[in-house]
Amino acid sequence: MRIKVALFVVIGLVMVLLSISLGSAHVPLADVFHVIGHAVFGLDLPEHITAATVSIVWSLRLPRVLLAFLAGSALSVSGAVMQSVLQNPLASSYTLGVSSGASLGASLVLFLGVSLPFLAMLTLPILGFVFGLATILLAMAIAKRIDGSMGNQTIILTGIVFSLFVNAITTLLFSLFLNDSNRMIAWQMGSFAMRDWHTVWILAPIAVAGIFFITRFHWELDILSFGEEQAEAIGVNSRHTKTTLLVSSAALTGSTIAFIGVIGFVDLVVPHIVRRLFGPAHRYVIPMSAVIGGALMVLCDLIARTVLAPRELPVGVVTAMIGAPFFAYIYFSKRGVSNGA
């Protein structure tokens, strides 16, 4: 198992380095190391490396690749938690309304020109995050009113109904502000283009802290799979643990899509791949979802910016095009194995 973990960590690293090297302008791997060494440790640059190369590697590609990795990790971990806690292979933050809420927040910013005082630049991500989180909290509050024991089916159904309702409001705004809808459409497709280090510095601590926080609950996630009552009898505070996990993984998704827009399928597919490779124990599922999810997102972004270069595809299109058939393959090829994953 350790060798397998190490192998995939190495694959992830290789993916990151290749992704920095490849693109419309190819930068040899050795030069990538030189630039990073120069920027981080102040090492001398060889003469053949131009200022343009430094700028491509350090200011354009590296933040973009890191951001893709962080986003992939955060979305995948969030998806793994949602699937396990709600015991549903299709559950995700999106099912529960996080993306609908974030879209509504984003459309308020883009259509109505809402702007936060002092934080004008961050209005879009902040409102996206707040609306995303507010939607799931509201959905869960309603689920609790309906069903005091907060059954999984109730939470999922309330989430779906709620997110459809919120989507309708967003569509209403669309129809009212049709002329301004281009930016909104672009946001909804998700992209890592034109992001700089600022975004990395904001998202990195959130994503890393969130993933660590969730990893601490790996054993509770295992125990909860036998049912909430059994978990409770063993001493797990089921309802509290469940709420904590749902909200923290919704926050992970919310903060990610707030910056980069809605990117689907990664959160759905990656946990299934990871369980296939590492089994159902969450001490592997959570961290390895972060590693493999990050690597996969980096790969999807590489494809998005190279396959039709110099044109760039929205990364959400790539993840869905790869993700949908892949999910079908993974999920249906092992039907009959009774672990529901």
Add this chain to the structure above:
Amino acid sequence: MLTLEHVSAGYGGADVIRNISLQVKRNENLSIVGPNGCGKTTLLKAIAHLIPYKGTVTLDEVELRHMSRREVSLKIGMLSQQFGMYFTYSVFETVMMGRYLHIKNRFSNRPTDADRAVVMRALEAVHLVAEQDKEVTKLSGGQLQRVFLARTLAQEPELILLDEPTNHLDIKCQMELIAYLKDWAKEGSRAVIGVLHDINLAIQLSENLLVMKDGEMRASGRVDEILADGLLNETYEMDVTRYMQSALQRWVR
């Protein structure tokens, strides 16, 4: 160690059990019998504080409501009939989950050698040492039941609540289980409360019997008193005594 006074409990506001009072001392087990749907499982859930209750339940003189989940589960273990199985873990991993409260702390959650030893003892008790690496989804009903019992034992509680623990077990396993639990209670000054459909097994487990019907307590007391009263005949609306005796006659002939 456990006292219930006028306890009512149920689901969604409706009471399934009403006005139950009972007492269980250390070294003394209790069997609960009664027809299907009379509220036996609900009573166990109330005692484990898995559902809210009215009245008072005290464990070693402390009201259950004032105890945290952790405090309750360190003392009370429950083997229930209801479980889900969304993922599949090995027998060993599943039994180790019983160590949750003993291992889990703020900084680490790695089982120690002592935890492994507790798990191995629990597996020995239920004769599943050879199956420890098997996946739980590949087990038979009886094996699975024993895995969950081992998990409850690994929890090292002082009071074990059993909901139909012998459902899928053959007669030898049933007897071994009851004998083991009696020893377990005796050696550690602990107690077992068992919901058992098989009245003969109930008699084997404990000297005390609680008879329930329609969510209420019909009788409680020593086994011989209750059997002599013919109270079970009335509770089950059939001649239990004659049924048992006629079966016995076929054995002795």
